[in-house]
Amino acid sequence: MVLVLVYNHQGEAPAFCFDNLKNGFGLKPKGLETSADVGDKTFVIGGADNDSTSYIGVKIYDKSTGKWVIPTVLGTKPKACKGNSAILLNEDRIMIIIRGSTPDDCIWFLEVDTKYVKEQRKILGTEVVAWSRGVRGDAEKPVVISGPSGVGKGTLINMLMKEFPSMFGFSVSHTTRAPRGNEKNGVHYHFTDRSVMEKDIKDGKFLEFASVHGNLYGTSIEAVEAVADSGKRCILDIDVQGATSVRASSLDAIFIFICPPTMRELEERLRARGTETEEQILKRLRNAEAEIEQGKSSGIFDHILYNDNLEECYENLKKVIELKCHPAPRGIDLPSNHSVSKIDNKILINCETPELEKASKNLIALDVSSLKGGAPGRTRGLNVYALDSFSDGLNEKLS
Numbered sequence: 001m002v003l004v005l006v007y008n009h010q011g012e013a014p015a016f017c018f019d020n021l022k023n024g025f026g027l028k029p030k031g032l033e034t035s036a037d038v039g040d041k042t043f044v045i046g047g048a049d050n051d052s053t054s055y056i057g058v059k060i061y062d063k064s065t066g067k068w069v070i071p072t073v074l075g076t077k078p079k080a081c082k083g084n085s086a087i088l089l090n091e092d093r094i095m096i097i098i099r100g101s102t103p104d105d106c107i108w109f110l111e112v113d114t115k116y117v118k119e120q121r122k123i124l125g126t127e128v129v130a131w132s133r134g135v136r137g138d139a140e141k142p143v144v145i146s147g148p149s150g151v152g153k154g155t156l157i158n159m160l161m162k163e164f165p166s167m168f169g170f171s172v173s174h175t176t177r178a179p180r181g182n183e184k185n186g187v188h189y190h191f192t193d194r195s196v197m198e199k200d201i202k203d204g205k206f207l208e209f210a211s212v213h214g215n216l217y218g219t220s221i222e223a224v225e226a227v228a229d230s231g232k233r234c235i236l237d238i239d240v241q242g243a244t245s246v247r248a249s250s251l252d253a254i255f256i257f258i259c260p261p262t263m264r265e266l267e268e269r270l271r272a273r274g275t276e277t278e279e280q281i282l283k284r285l286r287n288a289e290a291e292i293e294q295g296k297s298s299g300i301f302d303h304i305l306y307n308d309n310l311e312e313c314y315e316n317l318k319k320v321i322e323l324k325c326h327p328a329p330r331g332i333d334l335p336s337n338h339s340v341s342k343i344d345n346k347i348l349i350n351c352e353t354p355e356l357e358k359a360s361k362n363l364i365a366l367d368v369s370s371l372k373g374g375a376p377g378r379t380r381g382l383n384v385y386a387l388d389s390f391s392d393g394l395n396e397k398l399s
C-alpha cells in the first residue's frame with residue numbers, strides 16, 4: 001500500500017491520501033482524510049464510517065505492527081462532511097473541526113486515550129475511540145438526583161419537566177423490575193430482561209448500573225446521548241451506587257440527594273403511593289436507612305435537599321441547579337474555507353471569506369485550556385474569541 005502524506009494549510013495536521021488502498025478493512029476511502037499521531041498510532045479521521053456512509057469514519061494505523069485496526073466507536077458520531085481538520089490535544093483526544101457544518105455541529109472531540117476510553121477498552125477488549133460533541137462555554141451540567149424510594153424524586157423531576165419542557169430531558173434508564181400500572185416502556189423506563197441487560201452491560205453500553213432492591217437498573221450511554229442530542233439538559237434519577245459511578249466518570253454533573261423529613265413520613269409516602277407490595281415496601285425502607293447514611297456522608301453529593309414541604313423543596317431544587325446562570329450555548333459560525341493551527345492551548349482558525357479574498361482574513365481563536373466533561377457526554381468549556389482582521393496585534397489579543 002502506498003501512503004501519500006498531503007500537507008494542508010500552515011500548521012494543520014497532515015491529510016492522508018490513500019493510493020492503492022485495498023478494501024481489506026471495510027472502509028471506503030473518499031478523498032482526503034485527516035490524521036493525528038498519538039504514540040505509535042496514527043488515527044485517520046474522515047471518509048465513511050464502517051457501518052454507515054452517513055457518518056465520519058475512524059481507522060487506526062499501528063506503526064509498531066504495521067497493521068490497520070478498526071476501533072469500536074462509541075458515542076454519537078459526527079455526520080459525514082466535506083472534510084475536517086484534526087488537532088491533537090493533550091495526547092488523549094483529537095479536536096476535529098468539521099468543514100461546511102452548522103454552527104453548533106462543527107467542533108467535535110475524538111477521545112483516543114482518555115480515562116473513559118481506557119475503561120471501555122478494558123471492558124470491550126478491543127481498540128476503542130469515543131466521540132464527544134464540543135459545546136461552547138459552560139453549557140448546563142446534567143443533573144443527577146438520588147434519594148430513597150418514596151422520598152419524592154419522581155415528583156420533583158416531573159415538576160421540573162412540566163415547568164421547563166424544552167429545557168430538560170429525562171434519561172430513561174433500563175430496569176429488570178416489572179412496570180407499574182401507569183408506567184410506559186421507553187418513557188419511564190426501558191423494561192428489559194436480566195440476560196439482555198447483562199449482555200448490554202458486558203458490551204459496554206452502560207454508563208453505570210447497579211442492583212437496587214433486588215432488580216438491575218442502569219443508565220445506557222444512548223439514554224444520556226439522546227437527551228444531549230435533543231439539545232436538552234439531562235436529568236438522571238439513579239441510586240447512590242449509580243451516582244458514585246457517574247461521579248467517577250467524565251459526565252461532570254450536579255449531584256443532588258433528596259432526604260425525607262423523617263423515616264416515618266417516608267414510610268407513609270411509600271404506602272400512600274400504593275405501587276409496591278408490603279414485602280417490597282419493607283425492603284425499600286430497610287435500604288433507605290443505608291442510602292440516607294451514604295447520601296449524607298459520602299461526599300458525592302453537591303447538595304442535600306430535604307423534601308418536607310414539596311413546593312419549598314422544588315424552589316430549592318431550582319436554585320441549586322443554577323437555572324438562570326448560563327445563557328444558551330451559541331454555536332460557532334465557520335466558513336467552509338479555513339485553515340487551522342495550534343499555539344499552546346489556543347486553536348487558531350483562519351477564515352478566508354471568498355468575496356473579500358485577500359483583503360480580509362478573519363481569525364477565530366478557540367481556547368481549550370478549560371475543557372470539561374467529555375464522552376459519553378458533551379465536551380464543555382470551549383471558549384471562543386472572534387479576532388479582527390489579521391494584524392500584528394494578534395499576540396496581544398490572545399494573551
Ligand SMILES: Nc1nc2c(ncn2[C@@H]2O[C@H](COP(=O)(O)OP(=O)(O)O)[C@@H](O)[C@H]2O)c(=O)[nH]1
Pocket residue numbers: 145146147148149150154173174177208209210212213217218219237238239240241242243
Ligand atoms: N443506579 C441506577 N439506579 C437507578 C436507575 N434508575 C432508577 N434507579 C434507582 O432505582 C431505585 C428504584 O427505582 P424505582 O423502581 O423507580 O422505585 P422508586 O424509587 O420507589 O420510584 C431508585 O433509587 C432509583 O433512583 C439507573 O439507571 N441506575
Ligand SMILES: Nc1ncnc2c1ncn2[C@@H]1O[C@H](COP(=O)(O)OP(=O)(O)O)[C@@H](O)[C@H]1O
Pocket residue numbers: 147148149150151152153154155156269270272273307308309310311
Ligand atoms: N413533599 C411531599 N409531601 C408529601 N407527599 C409527597 C411529597 N413529595 C412527594 N410526595 C408523594 O410521595 C410519593 C412518593 O413520591 P415519588 O415521587 O414517587 O418518590 P420517588 O420517585 O423518590 O420514589 C408520591 O405519592 C408523591 O405524591
